[in-house]
Amino acid sequence: MRKMLLAALSRVLQGPAAAARPVSRVVVASRNYADFASEATFDIKKCDLHRLEEGPPVTAVLTREEGLHYYKTMQTIRRMELKSDQLYKQKIIRGFCHLYDGQEACCVGLEAAIKPTDHLITAYRAHGYAYTRGTPVREILAELTGRKGGCAKGKGGSMHMYAQNFYGGNGIVGAQVPLGAGIALACKYFGKDEICLTLYGDGAANQGQIFETYNMAALWKLPCIFICENNRYGMGTSVERAAASTDYYKRGDYIPGIRVDGMDILCVREATKFAAEHCRSGKGPILMELQTYRYHGHSMSDPGISYRTREEIQEVRSKSDPITLLKDRMLNNSLSSVEELKEIDVEVRKEIEEAAQFATTDPEPPLEELCYHIYKNEPPFEVRGPSQWIKYKSVG
Amino acid sequence: MPGSCSPLRFPYPLLHLHPPPSALFHSLPSPLLHFPHPPFHHFPHPPYTAPLRLNNVSVAGQTQKMNLFQSITSALDNTLSRDPTAVIFGEDVAFGGVFRCTVGLRDKYGKDRVFNTPLCEQGIVGFGIGVAVTGATAIAEIQFADYIFPAFDQIVNEAAKYRYRSGDLFNCGSLTIRAPWGCVGHGGLYHSQSPEAFFAHCPGIKVVIPRSPLQAKGLLLSCIEDKNPCIFFEPKILYRAAVEQVPVEPYYIPLSQAEVLQEGSDVTLVAWGTQVHVIREVATMAQEKLGVSCEVIDLKTILPWDTEAVCKVNRMLENHFSPHVSGSLSPLLASIGPWNLVGIIFVCVIFLCHSMVTVLSNYRWVKTFVTWLIC
Numbered sequence: 001m002r003k004m005l006l007a008a009l010s011r012v013l014q015g016p017a018a019a020a021r022p023v024s025r026v027v028v029a030s031r032n033y034a035d036f037a038s039e040a041t042f043d044i045k046k047c048d049l050h051r052l053e054e055g056p057p058v059t060a061v062l063t064r065e066e067g068l069h070y071y072k073t074m075q076t077i078r079r080m081e082l083k084s085d086q087l088y089k090q091k092i093i094r095g096f097c098h099l100y101d102g103q104e105a106c107c108v109g110l111e112a113a114i115k116p117t118d119h120l121i122t123a124y125r126a127h128g129y130a131y132t133r134g135t136p137v138r139e140i141l142a143e144l145t146g147r148k149g150g151c152a153k154g155k156g157g158s159m160h161m162y163a164q165n166f167y168g169g170n171g172i173v174g175a176q177v178p179l180g181a182g183i184a185l186a187c188k189y190f191g192k193d194e195i196c197l198t199l200y201g202d203g204a205a206n207q208g209q210i211f212e213t214y215n216m217a218a219l220w221k222l223p224c225i226f227i228c229e230n231n232r233y234g235m236g237t238s239v240e241r242a243a244a245s246t247d248y249y250k251r252g253d254y255i256p257g258i259r260v261d262g263m264d265i266l267c268v269r270e271a272t273k274f275a276a277e278h279c280r281s282g283k284g285p286i287l288m289e290l291q292t293y294r295y296h297g298h299s300m301s302d303p304g305i306s307y308r309t310r311e312e313i314q315e316v317r318s319k320s321d322p323i324t325l326l327k328d329r330m331l332n333n334s335l336s337s338v339e340e341l342k343e344i345d346v347e348v349r350k351e352i353e354e355a356a357q358f359a360t361t362d363p364e365p366p367l368e369e370l371c372y373h374i375y376k377n378e379p380p381f382e383v384r385g386p387s388q389w390i391k392y393k394s395v396g
Numbered sequence: 397m398p399g400s401c402s403p404l405r406f407p408y409p410l411l412h413l414h415p416p417p418s419a420l421f422h423s424l425p426s427p428l429l430h431f432p433h434p435p436f437h438h439f440p441h442p443p444y445t446a447p448l449r450l451n452n453v454s455v456a457g458q459t460q461k462m463n464l465f466q467s468i469t470s471a472l473d474n475t476l477s478r479d480p481t482a483v484i485f486g487e488d489v490a491f492g493g494v495f496r497c498t499v500g501l502r503d504k505y506g507k508d509r510v511f512n513t514p515l516c517e518q519g520i521v522g523f524g525i526g527v528a529v530t531g532a533t534a535i536a537e538i539q540f541a542d543y544i545f546p547a548f549d550q551i552v553n554e555a556a557k558y559r560y561r562s563g564d565l566f567n568c569g570s571l572t573i574r575a576p577w578g579c580v581g582h583g584g585l586y587h588s589q590s591p592e593a594f595f596a597h598c599p600g601i602k603v604v605i606p607r608s609p610l611q612a613k614g615l616l617l618s619c620i621e622d623k624n625p626c627i628f629f630e631p632k633i634l635y636r637a638a639v640e641q642v643p644v645e646p647y648y649i650p651l652s653q654a655e656v657l658q659e660g661s662d663v664t665l666v667a668w669g670t671q672v673h674v675i676r677e678v679a680t681m682a683q684e685k686l687g688v689s690c691e692v693i694d695l696k697t698i699l700p701w702d703t704e705a706v707c708k709v710n711r712m713l714e715n716h717f718s719p720h721v722s723g724s725l726s727p728l729l730a731s732i733g734p735w736n737l738v739g740i741i742f743v744c745v746i747f748l749c750h751s752m753v754t755v756l757s758n759y760r761w762v763k764t765f766v767t768w769l770i771c
Contacts, residue, residue, distance in 0.1 A: 171585060172586060203514075208519065234515055236491065237487075
């Protein structure tokens with residue numbers, strides 16, 4: 001009885017605020033950005049050289065801003081590719097889809113070392129490059145789903161994405177390399193100190209037209225960086241079974257070459273800076289081999305495990321994943337924190353979700369536009385459809 | 397004799413170049429009219445059930461249910477077992493090929509006879525010509541017909557002309573090039589092309605396109621046996637879709653012989669490959685809805701084609717996948733001769749693939765020419 005009276009008395013004395021006061025307080029941790037380092041220096045793998053006295057530097061400086069930017073870009077590409085995988089399995093994306101996950105360090109590293117006014121051309125595994133060259137994720141996903149908001153207005157699809165100074169996106173293997181040399185010639189001709197990065201894969205490296213291009217580029221000293229993205233498998237064929245010489249960086253013979261660890265973004269960046277400097281100084285073309293790996297199969301119709309083991313894929317994922325490598329570096333050197341990177345992850349996921357939403361709800365291009373852009377013509381002309389009573393207008 | 401056909405009767409709807417009467421238009425299979433979701437397998441594939449007779453000799457023996465790629469495998473298996481010089485090579489053929497056409501052959505015959513090449517079509521065909529020149533049987537696979545263009549120079553300038561330029565001293569007749577052909581609906585620009593017209597312009601090679609598993613095995617074996625370099629296009633949409641009872645033992649369907657699938661008297665429909673099944677359906681519909689009796693011909697060999705079977709037409713409707721301008725129609729028309737063109741010739745090209753478009757720059761020419769014919 002007495003205890004009850006005491007409790008009632010104390011409650012009255014505390015006043016009305018007592019009811020509102022929480023029993024326990026949660027202390028919100030405040031992040032102090034002054035805790036992070038502004039930059040760090042890392043040792044990177046030395047590149048193998050062919051016909052070069054000196055190679056790219058063996059140390060690289062990474063600033064906090066750069067690190068966060070690279071992390072965000074690579075994570076965006078990774079999530080975008082996984083989203084494309086999901087959409088393909090839901091049959092929202094049809095046709096062909098060649099995914100780039102695992103190779104993010106290549107495109108982000110290359111972009112970090114060149115200027116937006118430089119030119120780039122690659123083969124069909126082009127989603128990463130479309131993003132780094134400036135196409136927003138929603139336009140890339142809309143292009144994959146064939147909607148008119150896509151970067152090629154829904155008519156190109158996965159393999160044909162284009163952007164400012166990005167020439168695609170080419171379906172036929174190896175056919176883009178002579179084009180790259182042509183772009184390099186134009187760069188030299190116009191004298192604007194621009195270079196052209198011409199990418200191809202380990203499978204394409206055995207095509208004849210590549211060698212024709214090497215000859216032309218070396219003969220005319222074109223500012224062209226030939227980049228072989230060696231992901232060890234040309235569709236289903238491993239490099240040992242396809243190439244007499246798997247030293248792709250030496251295949252240019254008279255063209256100097258560098259072999260670069262393509263899973264380390266800093267390595268790629270430094271090597272590309274070195275190669276860009278080589279071209280800009282007028283020494284002619286140079287060849288880079290980026291040793292990288294793709295987690296998915298060649299395309300969505302390839303499970304990717306009939307010619308390689310799951311253990312191999314797992315091993316690369318655990319030991320050399322480009323995003324994990326960068327994350328570990330940043331965390332170990334106080335360039336960032338786990339929470340900050342998690343926030344970036346959340347942001348990226350949200351962006352991809354919104355883009356996917358756009359890509360699935362945007363309307364398809366109207367049927368009238370089926371035959372546009374065949375020729376550049378003054379007056380629009382009629383194109384016969386599947387029968388002589390179905391006609392489409394072609395506007396150039 | 398060419399030209400001696402039944403008296404001219406012009407079924408009115410087929411004559412008009414203006415939008416047709418609604419009866420014909422709306423009786424076309426509706427998927428054909430409604431884009432952008434064209435059908436993939438809207439046409440029926442009636443399997444051949446009667447006993448196969450070739451030159452009036454019935455092909456006896458055990459048969460097995462096979463689809464198109466299995467019949468190709470069977471043909472290649474027969475070849476490798478009978479011909480010790482035969483080799484098969486191409487991109488990814490060792491594990492079975494991207495369409496499973498060479499499954500099991502490497503295990504059975506060894507890696508010396510079934511092997512992968514690197515990614516180099518020009519190299520593959522050039523290499524194949526070299527193998528064939530020595531007398532060995534070379535069966536080269538180009539992964540998709542769309543990729544055959546780097547090899548175009550080798551085929552046209554080397555393979556086709558070898559016998560002629562050496563005065564019959566050398567030849568590469570034992571070369572056969574196989575390639576998946578034609579549209580599937582989701583192939584886009586580079587997995588859908590039908591390039592037979594490019595090769596139809598080239599004397600010295602043979603171009604063959606089967607319509608079904610039974611035809612494919614017989615025609616492929618004939619191509620391999622033939623003493624001329626052959627290109628064998630396999631309709632990829634039928635690889636799994638077409639199923640028939642196919643003899644396990646080898647048999648040969650003669651090249652350059654078209655097959656009349658259905659006799660008719662009013663109009664002749666000519667096609668090859670997948671399109672044969674579409675026009676069979678069209679012929680049935682024309683009979684039911686318009687009372688038009690159609691003769692359906694499967695051309696099979698595009699070059700050199702069966703001039704006798706085709707030249708007897710009076711009114712012909714030709715149907716193919718490839719672009720309209722200078723499609724395989726032109727050489728066919730040229731061979732028929734002007735006196736057989738008394739009547740109307742229509743070209744009906746049906747595209748099943750989104751991105752295959754036609755530049756009809758000479759449509760006006762065709763219309764003018766045809767109007768001249770009528771008047």
